[in-house]
Amino acid sequence: MITLGTGFTSWVLIPLSVLICLLVVLAAVARSVRTVRSRRRRLRQERVRPYLFELIDGEHPDDLDPSGMRALDVLALDLLPQLRGADRENLRGFLADRGLVHRARRQLFSRRSAVRAEAAEMLGSAGDPGSAPMIRELLLDRDPRVRICAARALGRLGDAASTGDLLTSVTHPTRPVPSGVAAMAVLRSGVASAPALRDRLAGPDPVLRALCAELLGHLGDLDAVPDLIAMLAHEADPQVVAAAARAAGRIGSPQASVALLHALGTVPWPDARAAAVWSLGAIGDPVAVEGLAQALHDDEQGVAAAAAGVLADLDPQRLAEVDCCLNARMLAAAALSGASVLTPALVGGSA
Amino acid sequence: MPGVTGLIGLVTDFVLWFNWFVLSYFLLLNTVQLVIILIAATDVGSSIRWAPNNGFDELFANPLTPGVTIVVPAYNEATGIAQSVRAMLNVRYPLHEVVVVDDGSTDDTFETLRRTFGLVPVQRVPPGRIPLIGSVRSVWAAGTGEPLTVVRKHGAGRRSDALNAGLNYARHELVCMVDADSILEVDALLHVAKPFVDDPRHVVGSGGAIRAANGSTIERGRVTDVRAPRSWLVRIQILEYLRSFLLGRTGWSRLGGLLIISGAFGLFRKDLVYQVGGLDPQTMAEDADLVATLHRYLRERNRPYRLVFVAEPVCWTEVPQTRQVLARQRRRWSHGLGELLWKFRGLIGNPRHRTLGMVTLPFYLLFEALGPVVEIAGLFCVVAGLLLGLLNWPFVGLVALAAFGYGILVSIAAILVEELSYHRYERWRDLLVLVAAAVVENVGFRQAHSWWRLKGLFAAARGRPAVWGEMPRVGFAPDPIEQDGAAPVAAPVVAPVVAAVRGELVAHA
Secondary structure, eight states: OBOOOHHHIIIIIHHHHHHHHHHHHHHHHHHHHHHHHHHHHHHHHHHHHHHHHHHHTTOOOOSOOHHHHHHHHHHHHHHGGGOOHHHHHHHHHHHHHTTHHHHHHHHTTOSSHHHHHHHHHHHHHHTOGGGHHHHHHGGGOSSHHHHHHHHHHHHHHTOGGGHHHHHHHHTOSSSOOOHHHHHHHHHHHGGGGHHHHHHGGGSSOHHHHHHHHHHHHHHTOGGGHHHHHHHHHHOOOHHHHHHHHHHHHHHTOGGGHHHHHHHHHHOOOHHHHHHHHHHHHHHTOGGGHHHHHHHTTOSSHHHHHHHHHHHHHHOGGGHHHHHHHHHHHHHHHHHHTTOOOOOHHHHHSOO | OHHHHHHHHHHHHHHHHHHHHHHHHHHHHHHHHHHHHHHHHHHHHHHHHHGGGOOHHHHHHOTTSOOEEEEEEESSOTTTHHHHHHHHHTSOOSSEEEEEEEESOSSSHHHHHHHHHTEEEEOOOOSOOOOOSSOEEEEEEETTSOSEEEEEEOOOSOHHHHHHHHHHTOOSSEEEEEOTTEEEOTTHHHHHHHHHHHSTTTEEEEEEEEEEOTTSEEETTEEEEOOOOSOHHHHHHHHHIIIIIIIIHHHHHHHTOOOOOOTTEEEEEHHHHHHTTSOOTTOSOHHHHHHHHHHHHHHHTTOOOEEEEEEEEEEEEOOOOSHHHHHHHHHHHHHHHHHHHHHTGGGTTOGGGHHIIIIIHHHIIIIIISHHHHHHHHHHHHHHHHHTTSBOHHHHHHHHHHHHHHHHHHHHHHHHHHHHTTOOOOSHHHHHHHHHHHHHIIIIIHHHHHHHHHHHHHHHHTTOOOOOOOOOOOOOSOOHHHHHTOOSSOOOOSOHHHHHHHHHHHHHO
């Protein structure tokens, strides 16, 4: 028979029990500390909140103790991104006077990536234009999270001079900035970034060409329409054609209608044709009606369905034709997906 | 009688050897779990540190943030469907739609939806072409103008078939699969979509943390007061969700070997889901099956990819409250796991599939699938040892204390990580309840759990057809709109075609 001596109890059970108790105590201590800290922080912030409104009005408090000033810094930093105009300038002035802007500039070169990122975010929120060149360097930071924060900060600064760097960073081979983040930063710079975007419509990288076209569409840049029309006619990359088509639709210029109709009838890529359909609907040019009617018979059911929708909006007299097309499409889709029977509800409207 | 003596000697040796094997097995299992929790803790710590710079406001404001279709399979979910769908429609996200698939419900699921959202029939051409078992009966859209589509189909008894039907009607580039009894937190979608924006070249799927909503207060589709329920069965499940589903998956994600993105809340690139043919309707573990299929598909094509788990977003779900329902659920999970491991047996130990093949799948085979076999056999051996007089009670008691103690240590470590990071349970009482649950689960629950899993595994081994079955819900508090009985709007049936295709336009915009 096997027996276990006191050694097992001493060397296994007692240390195990002690460890379990220790972890429970740690959890309890963590909770207590967190509760006390958050209560203290809340009380301190409530105490200094009236001073925040004075700050926004341009008056600097001079009767706050150091801990109160630190609490005020936090409140000011939280509020800053939500402010505009003189209020923002007043808060920014306060933060600069407190040395926070200067400190954040230094922290851009910290060894800790979280500190670099936080500094970039802070400078972006503070709208400190002098820090833009330093933040631009962080677009090539080794930590992807810092690169993202840097791009966002540049966007918040509204620095159109950074547009080129932001776009280039998207296609960097080893340290790219996500296209969505860079795009948002460019959009925040507004129409001032449009010339740089137009310059890159003829660039060598299709990803960048597509992104620039999309952004010009979102900016509603009328000057880009001739370039977009040229892309619809001559571009060989499906993503770029789709992006150019969407951009033309967002800008809404009837100048692009003919080019879009041509693309709808000629390009072999369904996504690009669907985008052309959407754009024709967004422009709302009556000249598109016949082309859209032809698209009802497109090989790709998604394109045909989109065309049906646009046509129904543009020319309600064609609803019967649209309805007929949709029913046929649904029967085809149902057959493809394995459904053997379609109830009248699908085509008639009752359950 | 030397022969009998020899046989007794053999049995004795085997019983002793097997008891030591079982003890070693559980030490190893708990050690692996502890290591995974520690790895997860570093990841959770990092995400907490970076939380102030998460940029969700920018993500929300960004017109280029990819659109998401939330697909919700529903079978007899009348009790909570309105609240759940309301919460899904109200999540904070720039472009999303909800597609509910009523999979042949026999209760008021559809009527509840029709009344609450003023549904109207529409004609819509499904953009996807995933084959279905149960055909689509009709398609409905919200008369309220909300981006809600309800697909009614003939039930096939397969959740995956309902999901495939929803995927066919998805119009955005990302698809999020959510259970009908789940409640999403307001920023949950932003959290799980962020990896797709931050690393668009590689991320193909992301999963969010699931927590048990039982006992918490839910108002207007929001969990407003998190608390532990009274039932020990549910309390133990809360601990399980914390240990295995939150920290376990975070750890696997960090190791690059995430196998399961829960079917209750997972986000995927739609084009890839279409490329792999949607979800396999023949399996019970369709969520893990999809993840493993994506792993295999991308690895075989040498395409770089990432599947990530995000610990912070919370999807609240109702966990089983009775032993019978829980037993059925766990049998189903075990059945699904058995099928999954058999289907992907070629990946196990295959260095080409890196962490998944060399670490994750062997772990699931040795500890998740075979765990109940070892545990139940171990119990029999202990009893045999006691009856044969090979073991004495003090020995069994001390070894059991050591094995359970290590398990308790792992659970308390998970509670500590939760306490240092997300600390969702604010009451002191709830903290104590979770600690107590870590102890209580060892007496009865673990053994019963092993038995249920063993039955599921045997069912899979015998190739028995998987049955989805119904899970009775208690449901959340009723939606005020539904309670008032007021249909929000009159149904605008004038031009269903136009209503339908406008949706298409949004998708292309």
